[in-house]
Amino acid sequence: MNTSESIADPHPHYARLRDGAAMHLVRRTDEPDYWLVTRYAEARAALADKRLFDDDPVPPEFRPERAEELRPRIAEITAGLLDGFGDGGDLIEDFALPLAAAVITELAGDPGRSRPVADVIGTGMVTLFRHPPQRAALRARPALLPAAVEELVRFDGPLTRSAPGRATEELTVGGTVIAKGDIVVAGLAAANRDRRRFPEPGRLDLLRDDAPHLGFGYGRRPCAVAAPARVTAQVAIGALMSRFRRLGPAVPLDQLDWLPDESSRSLRSLPVTTG
Numbered sequence: 001m002n003t004s005e006s007i008a009d010p011h012p013h014y015a016r017l018r019d020g021a022a023m024h025l026v027r028r029t030d031e032p033d034y035w036l037v038t039r040y041a042e043a044r045a046a047l048a049d050k051r052l053f054d055d056d057p058v059p060p061e062f063r064p065e066r067a068e069e070l071r072p073r074i075a076e077i078t079a080g081l082l083d084g085f086g087d088g089g090d091l092i093e094d095f096a097l098p099l100a101a102a103v104i105t106e107l108a109g110d111p112g113r114s115r116p117v118a119d120v121i122g123t124g125m126v127t128l129f130r131h132p133p134q135r136a137a138l139r140a141r142p143a144l145l146p147a148a149v150e151e152l153v154r155f156d157g158p159l160t161r162s163a164p165g166r167a168t169e170e171l172t173v174g175g176t177v178i179a180k181g182d183i184v185v186a187g188l189a190a191a192n193r194d195r196r197r198f199p200e201p202g203r204l205d206l207l208r209d210d211a212p213h214l215g216f217g218y219g220r221r222p223c224a225v226a227a228p229a230r231v232t233a234q235v236a237i238g239a240l241m242s243r244f245r246r247l248g249p250a251v252p253l254d255q256l257d258w259l260p261d262e263s264s265r266s267l268r269s270l271p272v273t274t275g
């Protein structure tokens with residue numbers, strides 16, 4: 001499925017797989033065969049299964065309360081970057097990436113994995129550009145930001161699939177027998193739009209309040225810095241909307257420049273107008 005169409009929007013492809021079966025054997029020339037788990041219940045169960053993901057979970061490095069304490073500092077870094085941002089700027093290169101790198105450097109001293117934060121901001125803004133009523137509602141009610149970020153990550157989160165796990169014994173996932181040694185990958189993006197779990201999964205609903213999506217991983221593979229990553233995305237999206245009331249894409253939304261990587265949803269650039 002490595003066409004530019006499915007890189008721009010992989011969700012129709014995942015919908016076809018998910019409608020067909022909970023498990024798909026993916027055979028490709030560029031990586032070893034693996035089972036992709038496409039439905040929510042099965043993906044969640046797989047991520048919690050020690051027989052598949054037997055490495056020790058990385059404990060969360062930040063409690064949500066501790067991440068909250070960082071909010072003023074994150075807001076300060078955000079404001080500083082936006083002071084230098086204007087019409088024709090690139091939301092990814094000139095804002096989201098430097099913000100994510102600066103925050104993660106302060107937290108962990110290493111900007112190495114900051115990319116998913118930038119992706120939540122960039123892809124999240126594109127999703128909001130595509131949904132003007134929801135965007136207007138969010139601008140009118142900044143208190144919705146935490147729920148909005150969760151919904152944006154469910155709807156089109158930065159990591160479309162988990163890292164591979166390997167079956168340490170024969171087991172059954174979603175009715176399919178997995179042989180010992182087989183590789184299993186949780187299809188996070190596919191599971192996050194499973195209608196068996198999320199009513200009208202293809203609808204962006206910033207008010208979804210019961211949305212335990214898998215976009216930050218789960219079970220034996222939770223994101224170690226989910227709490228500060230969430231706060232950073234909330235601050236960034238809130239600041240962009242309050243500071244630039246006319247913010248919009250400077251290129252047609254069907255011509256965006258996505259990195260050709262099936263495992264992530266990463267924009268290379270997102271030129272914007274600030275009005």
Ligand code: HEM
Nearest residue numbers: 058113114116117159162163215216217221222223224229
């Ligand atoms: C909003 C931004 C982020 C999202 C949505 C996100 C999402 C995820 C997901 C889905 C996983 C599970 C991967 C798997 O199952 O294999 C994960 C694991 C992890 N993430 Fe994040 N992540 C974000 C930001 C970050 C950042 C900024 C860092 C570090 C600076 C980070 C560090 C980790 C670590 C250490 C793990 C666990 C180790 C592993 O299984 O690879 N994450 N994250």
